[in-house]
Amino acid sequence: MNEQRSRRSSGSAQRVGIRELRQNLSVYVKRVREDGQSYVVTERGEPVARLTPLAHGPMSTFERMVADGRIIPPTRSIASLPPPLPSPPGKPVSQILIEMRDEEPW
Secondary structure (H helix, E strand, C coil): CCHHHHCCEECCEEEEEHHHHHHCHHHHHHHHHHHCCCEEEEECCEEEEEECCCCCCCCCHHHHHHHCCCCCCCCCCHHHCCCCCCCCCCCCHHHHHHHHHHHCCC
């Protein structure tokens, strides 16, 4: 393993070529797990990925989506919502929905 060529300092993360990483993956995963080391994975000298330790262990789907910016977490609790509006007189809403779905052209 030629660490002089494959690992160059890039701030706090070391750089490692994809070929070097593939050939010695268990070594790098051990360093990430035990030492908290981070790596920038390069392909032909260009950064393509990052190998880093998990911040707080495995994240839930909700936590991953918040971290990715795909959803915005709530700013208040569900208990602070106003009570639901009263049902309109006549048919129940579920019956109206069933009728509307039956009218849809599929």
